[in-house]
Amino acid sequence: MRIGVTIFPGSNCDRDALYAVERMGAEPVELWHADADLKGVDAVIVPGGFSYGDYLRPGAIARFANVMGPLEDFAKSGGPVLGVCNGFQVLTEAHLLPGALLRNTGMRFVCDRVRVRVEATDTPWTAGCEVGEELTLPVAHNEGNYFADDATLAQLEDEGRVVLRYLENPNGSANDIAGVCSEERNVVGIMPHPERVSDPALGSDEGLRILRSVLVGAGV
Template identity: 80%
Template sequence: MKIGVVIFPGANCDADALYAVERIGAEPVELWHAEPDLKGVDAVILPGGFSYGDYLRPGAIARFSKVMRPLEEFARGGGPTLGVCNGFQVLTEARLLPGALLQNMSLRFVCRTVPVRVEHPDTPWSGACVPGEILHLPVAHNEGNYFAAEETIAQLEDEGRVIFRYLENPNGSRNDIAGICNAERNVVGMMPHPERVSDPLLGSEEGLKVLRSVLEFAGAKVH
């Protein structure tokens, strides 16, 4: 399986994501922001960082990168797409996911490991988990406070589209939301970083469960 990792100027988690893809036994593929080509990948990860320096607002400029045109078609066509941290912000700017990521309630950058509960394992990026499973994942963001209109939050909850939920909310996110999916469930955005806990040398490899999920999803589709 080939998993593409988009590389934006200002990204700082692309190398971590590529390494994590190797760790799960998939083939990592670099996708350059200025090239409108997904190179035939089977899944896409938009990594964390500060794409385009977070000018205007996080993800606002990256959303117009040339690579986003085929990526949006891929996602809207059912392709497994994961946005992590800044990648989540890019997905909301591209309207592939609802809502927005606002500044943390503390008005400070937050960087620590937090417990996150898996609410629904029926997406390509959570299928290797079980409902209620708790993962300890690092967060590192200044704008991770998930916000949406009341009716949107209610819809996300009613449709089971809150995929990951904080047990210790680090940013003020509505309903302790750490990650959501689209209506078709193939696009997932999450603020915690699974790729940063992908090797025992890093202290944990719990994050690999999120990434291994897409392998199980691909296998299920084949069979």
């Protein structure tokens, strides 16, 4: 399986994500922001960082990068897409995921490890997990406070589209939401960084529970 990782000016988890893809046992493919196609990859990770300096709003400028055209087509045709942290923000700005990520309620950048619970396993990025499974994953963000209007939140809950939920809410996120998926379930956005815990040398490889799911879903 070939997994693409988008690289925008200001992305800073792209190398980690490419490394994690190797650790998964898949082939990493760099997708430059100016690229006009996805090089035939089977799945895409939009990594964390501060694309375009977070100018205007996190993800607001990246959403119009060249590579996003083919990425939106890929997502709409059912291709598995995972947005991590700034990648999650980019996907909400691109309207591939509902809601928005607001400034953390505490007004502080949160850099920590948090416990999350897997709430839905019928997505390509959690298919290898168990419902209720608890993971310890790093977070590092200033805007991780998930917001959606009441009707959207109710819909997300009804449709089982909350993918990860914090056990202890670090940022004021609505309903303790750490990750959600699209209506078709193939696009997932999460604030925690699974790629940063993809090797025991980094202290843990629990992040592979998430990342390797896409291989399970593809029957690899």
